[in-house]
Amino acid sequence: MSEDKLERLMYDCGIYDGDSSGSEWTPENENAITTYKRITTSASVHTGNSSQSATNLTNQINDVENGIRKINNKKRVKLNEKTGEIVSYSEGDNEEIEVYDENDVSDIEFRTIEPTKRRKILNEITGEFNEVEEIDETNDIEVNIIKKRGKKRTSRPESWKKNLTKKKNVKNHVRREIPKCRCKCKEKLSEKEADSIFNKFIGLSSHTNQNVYLQGCLQETNPLRFRPTKSPTKARPRKVFKYHVSLKKRVVVLCQQAFLAIHGIKRERLQRKVQHKEKDITDLRGRQSHSTYSQDVIKKVHDFIESIPARESHYSRESNKHKKYIDSNLSVAELHRKFKGDNPEINIKYSKFNEIFNKDFNIAFGQPRKDICATCEKLKVQIDFATMNKDMKQVNSLKMEKELHLRKAEVFLKTITKTEADKKNDKLSLCFDYQKNLPLPVTNVSIEYYSRQLWLHNFGIHNLSDNTASMYLYTENYGQKGPNEVLTALADYIAHNKLPEHTHLELFCDNCFSQNKNRYLFTFLDQLCANNIFQKVSISYPIPGHSMMPIDRDFALIERKRIKTEKVYTPGYYVDLIENSRNTNKFQVLFLEKxxxxxxNLEDRVLKIKNYKNLYDAHIKPSINGIAVCRNVRFQRFRHPEFATSMTGQNFKKMTLYRVGMGGKIIEDLSNCYQGMLPLKPAKLQDIKKLLEYVPVEKRLFYDDILLEATSSGREQDFENNDTQEEIYE
Structure with missing residues (x-):
């Protein structure tokens, strides 16, 4: 922070003592200036040396706790968390300053703000600020204090329904009329005075405060006389109470009946909580007694929980920065038993351990992960090995590499999230993918686990603008999982869902070369621009292993329904299951070939798979350089396609798709890709025949056609590798 900025802050806060030189400070402002310097110094050290983070965290917390500094009778200063500066405000502003406790702060983030080229200097003669062009030598530091947040919300008993009812009951007393008595209490107080006493009583904030007030209205005295009695069992009264109420200028002594009537209470309450003078007159209704534990015990529980190996979220690091996931085989009860086994001298109840686990930590029990990112897993193993060898330099280097990898992966996810929220009328945004193959038939007999089954393919397209999805279904004997099937489904979806105002097509998909990242798809997208269907087309690919998309959430809904199904005999059951997997915006089901x-249903749309590969092969190059590492590709009319290898879409390079002398519009003379059913391998056919013995006779018609066609076909060798096709990822 430059001296000029510090001087301007002094003038703004009224720290200068009015001397024309402006160089002396008043003694009462010394603490504020010291605090200001310490904040700036601590922030600078934190950004320069990571080992100082713990000390700087404590310093910053102390600075925040002392953020309000009284400069004089008119000015106060506070810490601005966004800019890291002390700013002034008037006492009349009634601003609330949030003070942070050290135990409530998990971290402090610092961000360097680039120096500005123009700044203002106070002209002491005119009293005005003059703007000058000068680059600051030091940068400002933005301070962001991050609070700890447990898995469960912090309880607020004052808003609970039972406590609100209890508070309401405190004020629901009704004043009774003062009865006639020998003391003539009714003549001692007017109705107005009685109402004033009653309103003061019910205006107290709690039941406990009312009991304290009632105790103050009682005076204990010894009885003046005793009634003689011959019964030895009856004990003589040992104390007598006098009751009085205080008015503005006098104190009025009342009998017990009048005292109860004025306050609208019963004798039982007076005797139970007031006359007997219990040690604890606190209202204990609805409360439970809890054991208290020392800070040492709680600290040991904290240390134990922090020692459990945990991982961050794979896809939601931005929204769950401080949430951790531990082994799914564990539970809070298991952790409690393990803690007691490691610390037999500490007898902590499960309820207290569970309270600490949920309120002080944001930890969940993760599910077994699938499709784990290979890079993340490799770096994790390397970090653990370097930590075991205490090679901190290598640990920091690997952690930095992993953080860079995760930040690159987050760019794709943030782009999808932003696209979902940004509903532009001129853009059609889609993401698409294949679901995991669905088996047929499903009988759950023992031999099924060793048998080959018929696969049902589901290609899904999710519209990010209106949250709808279309599913294109076909079995493996009617089509493969290649570019022809993908382009047929995409062309159909665009033809039926593109609106006239849609000029930009935005696509998101994974890195599967055989389906989504190949020269045929790029040629198809370029032709959309060449034929003026769209003015601009862009497609984005994620970092491999971080390809979670909205279409995957749609597939998860289908899978959740599927795993609850015991038997599936025909593809029609999957059709009904997919259509009913979501209650709102139900999935649209379409079919390829059959x-x-x-x-x-006559309303169902059945598409013929078109042979795009055969059409494009004569126009495009056999291979394209850089296709494996591209992350963003864009197409525009009358321009060459461009691709970028960075996730942020910077430094686009020219992509050459077409052969020399080719390009422009390609006349679409598309033929059907398949003339009949694709033959299956004999071993798979044999296994399907065995499983049909456990399928009801009326459900076998679909399989009979497959077996009949396969028997009469002689092209098994042409498609020998059909069901062993692999999806290759970078």
Missing amino acids: NLRDEE
Whole structure:
């Protein structure tokens, strides 16, 4: 922080003592200036040396706790958390300053603000600020204090329904009329005075405060006389109470009946909580007694929980910065038993251990992960090995590499999230992918686990603008999982869902070369621009292993329904299951080559798979350089396609798709890709025949057609590798 900025802050806060030189400070402002210097110094040290983070954290917390500094009778200063500066405000502003406790702060983030080229200097003669061009030598530091947040919300008993009812009951007393008595109490107080006493009583904030007030209205005295009695069992009264109420200028002594009537209470309450003078007159209704534990015990529980190996979220690091996930085989009860086994001298109850686990930590029990990122897992193993060898330099280097990898992966996820929120009328945004193959038939007999089954393919397209999805279904004997099937489904979806105002097509998909990242798809997208269907087309690919998309959430809904199903005999059951997997915005089901419903519907759309590969092969190059590492590709009319290898879409390079002398519009003379059913391998056919013995006879018609066609076909060798096709990822 430059001296000029510090001087301007002094003038703004009224720290200068009015001397024309402006160089002396008043003694009462010394603490504020010291605090200001310490904040700036601590922030600078933190950004320069990571080992100082713990000390700087404590310093920053102390600075925040002392953020309000009284300069004089008119000015106060506070710490601005966003800019890291002390700013002034008037006492009349009534601003609330949030003070942070050290135990509530998990971290402090610092961000360097680039120096500005223009700044203002106070002209002491005119009293005005003059703007000058000068680059500051030091940068400002933005301070962001991050609070700890447990898995469960902090309880607020004052807003609980039972406590609100209890508070309401405190004020629901009704004043009774003062009865006639020998003391003539009714003549001692007017109705107005009685109402004033009653309103003061019910205006107290709690039941406990009312009991304290009632105790103050009682005076204990010895009885003046005793009634003689011959019964030895009856004990003589040992104390007598006098009751009085205080008015503005006098104190009025009342009998017990009048005292109870004025305050609207019963004798039982007076005797139970007031006359007997219990040690604890606190209202204990609805409360439970809890054991108290020392800070040493709680600290040991904290240390134990922090020692459990945990991992961050794979896809939601931005929204769950401080949430951790531990082994799914553990539970709070298991952790409690382990803690007691390691610390037999500490007898902590499960309820207290569970309270600490949920309120002081944001930890969840993760599920077994699938499709784990290979880079993340490799770096994790290397970090653990370097930590075991205490090679901190290598640990820091690997952690930095992993953080860079995760930040690159987050760019793709943030782009999708932003696209979902940004509903532009001129953009059609889609993401697409294949679901995991669905088996047929599903009988759950023992031999099924060793048998080959028929696969049902589901290609899904999710519209990010309106949160709808379309599913294109076909079995493996009617099509493969290649570019022809993908482009046929994409062309159909665009033809039926593109609006006239859509000029930009935005696509998101994974890195599967055989389906989504190949020269045929790029040529198809370029032709959309060449034929003026779209003015601009862009497609984005994620970092491999971090490809979670909205279409995957749609597939998860289908899978959740599927795993609850015991038997599936025909593809029609999957059709009904997919259509009913979501209650709102139900999935649209379409078919490739054959309608797979048990009862065909005339409204269903059945598409023929087109041979795009055969059409494009004559126009495009056999291979394209850089296609493996590209992350963003964009297409525009009358321009060459461009690709970028960075996740942020910077430094685009020219992509050459077409052969020399080719390019422009390609006349679409598309033919059908398949003329009949694709033959299956004999071993798979044999296994399907065995499983059909456990399928009801009325459900076998679909399989009979497959077996009949396969028997009469002689092209098994042409498609020998059909069901062993692999999806290759970078």
